[in-house]
Amino acid sequence: xxxxxxxxxxxxxxxxxxxxxxxxxxxxxxxxxxxxxxxxxxxxxxxxxxxxxxxxxxxxxxxxxxxxxxxxxxxxxxxxxxxxxxxxxxxxxxxxxxxxxxxxxxxxxxxxxxxxxxxxxxxxxxxxxxxxxxxxxxxxxxx
Numbered sequence: 001x002x003x004x005x006x007x008x009x010x011x012x013x014x015x016x017x018x019x020x021x022x023x024x025x026x027x028x029x030x031x032x033x034x035x036x037x038x039x040x041x042x043x044x045x046x047x048x049x050x051x052x053x054x055x056x057x058x059x060x061x062x063x064x065x066x067x068x069x070x071x072x073x074x075x076x077x078x079x080x081x082x083x084x085x086x087x088x089x090x091x092x093x094x095x096x097x098x099x100x101x102x103x104x105x106x107x108x109x110x111x112x113x114x115x116x117x118x119x120x121x122x123x124x125x126x127x128x129x130x131x132x133x134x135x136x137x138x139x140x141x142x143x
Contacts (some may be wrong), residue, residue: 001103001126006064009045012057014064018108018124022101025137026109026121027070027071029083030098034139038131040098041066062112065122071099075119080119099138106133 005013013111029057030040044050069079083097102109107125113119125133
């Protein structure tokens with residue numbers, strides 16, 4: 001698994017403390033479709049959005065990663081509440097939770113807690129990543 005785009009786009013060591021995890025399940029808020037779409041797994045960086053300060057490695061790495069949450073018996077309720085609340089802020093956007101695993105060579109995860117969200121993670125996609133790297137386990141409607 002390679003991450004050349006990380007090396008080419010920034011001098012930040014975004015992979016520091018990142019880990020492979022092909023067995024646990026994660027969640028991400030996605031669109032209304034019945035299956036995850038490529039657009040649901042585009043990073044801010046890939047969409048052309050970059051932080052104001054490109055010297056701020058924490059921000060740069062955050063923009064280069066996908067926001068995800070671990071999905072297990074201890075986190076499900078908290079994650080579902082988090083996504084439900086975020087939909088209230090931006091109604092009409094992203095109305096499902098995609099519960100998924102990542103295929104081998106899909107990327108690495110990094111625990112990146114943010115204010116009011118201590119279980120937040122980033123998925124740093126590998127150069128080999130494609131939508132087929134997302135192995136959906138469940139699609140849950142957000143009410």
